[in-house]
Amino acid sequence: MDSSVVFNVVTTAIAVVAVVTSIVFSVRQARIARHANHISVMVDLLAEFRSAQFHEQHDYVCTRLGAEHDPEAGVRGLPGEAKAAFYNIVYYYQSFANLAVFGLLDETLMVTVLRTRITSVWQAVRPFVERERELRGEGGGTYLSIFEELARLAAELPPEHVRDQMAETRRRLTRLRMMR
Template sequence: MTIDLLSKFQYAEFHDHHEYIYLKLRSENDPGRGVGGLSPEARMAFFDVVYFYQSFAEISIFGIADEEIFVSILHYRILRVWEAVAPFVEKERELRGGDATYLALFEELAARAAALPRTVISDRIAKSRRRRGYR
């Protein structure tokens, strides 16, 4: 399942959507209109990218996959995307009558990514090298 999700990284469209989220979403769309008020281009990028991370959140928080592996790999991207979409998600929750569950798993994933030490990748590499006898 994790491999299937990560396979999205081989598609230029996914990377284009990613860039759109953190470079243009807020400047081209009003967070005060929520997710439902996004332009068609923004909606496509939002659903492609945000639900990608929501899927990772689902499989990690429910213990289906090792959270540390992909959160450490996707750390920076998770944080940037959540930062860009949070105002839209918060407004959407309000528009849905205070539905705090809307994208709550992605929000939790971002919080866990923020709490992860920045050295987790270099620590893993060092541990792997020691285990294999590399210097």
């Protein structure tokens, strides 16, 4: 074989390896950047979660709202304090859902972290939301439909999902440590 042919084959192979390596690292970097965005959004939204008032309102919505108020008047018929708790809690979770819809937050991450709370809030407010939809004349029911979808996803996520995710993370970290 001619030395110029060998030289061309070797340089072409090196160029191909360089391009493939560059593509792999670019894809990996984009994935890391996307996850970094998800983490900062989650941290910002979860800051509210540390508030005592948030937890008081959350407990109120989940345990007392339906017991103390008839959903017949919808959300609009709730008295001021009940309506404030409803809006603060429901729209908190609606914010997560909106970010997931627009791809700014990984819905599986969010649902994994907030699964039980999302489902309990939806169960508590569902009669009020459905009645509000009727009062608004919404046949398809668009009022809080994104939150409803989030609650459906949360309910479908198996309870062992968090445990499985943690086990997978431990396995991945163990493999990384072994590679060092």
